[in-house]
Amino acid sequence: MLPCQACPLRALSDMREFTPEQLAWISRQKRAEYPHAAGDTIIAEGATDERIYTLLRGWAFRYKSLPDGRRQILNVLLPGDVVGLQAELMSASPHGVEALTEVTLCAFRRDMVWELFRDHPSLALDLTWLSAHGERLTDDVLLSVGRRSAMERMAMLLVLLYRRAASSGLKRPDGGVPFPLTQGHIADLLGLSAVHTNRVLQQLRRQGLVSLKEGVLTVGDLRALRRVADYWEQPAPRRPLL
Amino acid sequence: MLPCQACPLRALSDMREFTPEQLAWISRQKRAEYPHAAGDTIIAEGATDERIYTLLRGWAFRYKSLPDGRRQILNVLLPGDVVGLQAELMSASPHGVEALTEVTLCAFRRDMVWELFRDHPSLALDLTWLSAHGERLTDDVLLSVGRRSAMERMAMLLVLLYRRAASSGLKRPDGGVPFPLTQGHIADLLGLSAVHTNRVLQQLRRQGLVSLKEGVLTVGDLRALRRVADYWEQPAPRRPLL
DNA sequence: CGCCTTCTTGATGCGGTTCAAGTAAAGTGG
DNA sequence: CCACTTTACTTGAACCGCATCAAGAAGGCG
Secondary structure, three states: OOOHHHHHHHHHHOOOOOOOOHHHHHHHHEEEEEEOOOHHHHHEEOOOOOOOOEEEEEEEEEEOOOOOOEEEEEEOOOOOEEHHHHHHOOOOOOEEEOOOOOOEEEOOOOHHHHHHHHHHHHHHHHHHHHHHHHHHHHHHHHHHHHHHHHHHHHHHHHHHHHHHHHHHHHHHOOEEEEEOOHHHHHHHHHHHHHHHHHHHHHHHHHHEEEEEEEOOEEEEHHHHHHHHHHHOOOOOOEEEOO | OOOOHHHHHHHHHOOOOOOOHHHHHHHHHHEEEEEEEOOEEOOOOOOOOOOOOEEEEEEEEEEEEEOOOOOOEEEEEEOOOOOOOHHHOOOOOOEEEEEEEOOEEEEOOOHHHHHHHHHHOOOOHHHHHHHHHHHHHHHHHHHHHHHOOHHHHHHHHHHHHHHHHHHHHHOOOOOEEEEOOOHHHHHHHHHOHHHHHHHHHHHHOOOOOOOEOEEEEEOHHHHHHHHHHOOOOOOOOOOOOO
C-alpha cells in the first residue's frame, strides 16, 4: 500500500505543500487501496457506505438518475478528487459514483473526518475547499446545460476536461490526453441525446478543432475551440491534496 | 443587532441544538446586519468580497451568467443558508448572489472561518455540512435541467420550494407560502424561456394543481404534483444553523 | 400621466429528440 | 476457432418540444 508521502499526486504543479506531520497523519488514516474495473459502481445512489475515499488513479463520475432510467452526470472525477464525502455528511449518498476506467481508491476510516476536524483544522479546511471546488465544477455544468447550445456545451466540455486532464499530469508526448468517456457519457453529462452528441462532435472534427478516437483527445485549435464555447480562461486555483 | 441566542431561526423544527458556549462564540463573531432591497446584487460574479454572511430574513439566489447575458440560476437561498463561503475559500466568487425580496444578512468577520476551524471543530463540521447541503440542491437542479421535461421541471421546482419554504416556517394559515420568484426567475432556474415557463405554469393552474398569484404559492394537490414530477419524498436531513 | 416590468397569448420555425437501420470492434461461450 | 452477442458509433428521416418574435393587457411607480 502506497504511503501518502510517496503519493505521485504530490508532484503535480498545482498542489499545495503539507508538513511532514500532516502527511504522516494522513498516511496513518489510510486503510486500504481498492481497485475497481471500468464501469463498476463505486457508490450506489442512496447507499449508506460510510467510508470516504480519494481517487488515486483513473477516472470516475458522479451522477443522479430518474426512476425511468434517464441519467444526468454531475461531474467528472480525476485523481486527487475526494469521493463519498457527501455520503459521510448526509446519511445516504445523494448521488452515485461510477468508474470510467480502471480505478484505484484510497480508503480512509469512517470517523476520520471527525478526527480530522478535531485535530487538524488546516486539513479540515482543505477538505472543505476540495468539496467547494467540486461544487464549482458542477455549477459550471449547470450553466452549460441550462443556457448553452449543444455546440457551445460540447466545446466547453472539451476545453475544460482537456485542461483538467493536462494539469493532472496526463498529457502525452503527442499533446493528446486520455479521454475515457463514451459519447453516451458525454450525452448524459451535457443533457443531450447520444445521437445529437455524435453529430455535434463530428462537426467539431470536420472543422479540425478536435480529434477524439480510441480514448485519446487531441485539440487541434484551442483558441478556436474556446471561441466556440464563448469561454475565456480563468486562473486555476492552487488546490490542497488530502 | 440581534444576538444569535435569540435568532428566530433556532426555533425551526429541523435545526440541531447548540451549546450555550457555541452560541455565545458565534454571536461574538457577528459584526453587523446588512439590509438589502429586492433585486440588489449581494455578491457580484467574480467579486472578491471576503466577508461571509448568513441569510437571516428574505429570499435570494445564486447565479452564473454568460457574456451575452444569458443567465442560469443555480439555486434559491432561504433563511439559514450561508452566503459567500465559496468566495472566502476561492479567491474570487465563482457566482453572483442576488436578493429576491428584502433581505437581512448577518455579516461575519473575514477570518472567522479560520478561527472556526481552529477552535470549534464541531461548528466547522456543521459549516461543511451546510456547504455540502447547498451543493446537493444544485445537483437536483442539474438533474432537472438536464433530464426532465419542462413540465416535470416545473412540478419538481414547486414541490421542492413549497417544502423548503414550509419547513423554514413560512407557511401561512391558508396553507400557502410566499413565492417571490417572477416567471423570469423560474425560467432562468429551469433553463427555459420565459414564454414557455408561462405556458407550463398555466397548464398546472388549469389542472388545479397549483395557484400562484401575488407572490403566494398554494398547492392544490400535492400528491398529483409529485406524480407529474415523478418524484417521491426523501426524508429531510436535520441541519445545523451556524 | 407615461413608463417600466410582469404576465399573457398567438404564430412560426429551429434545435434537438426519437425511431430505425447499419457498421465495426470487442468480448463470450460452445 | 467460429457463431453469437454486446457495446460503441454512425447516418438518415420524421417529428415535436421548446425558443423566438411580436403584440397586447395589467399593474406598480416616479
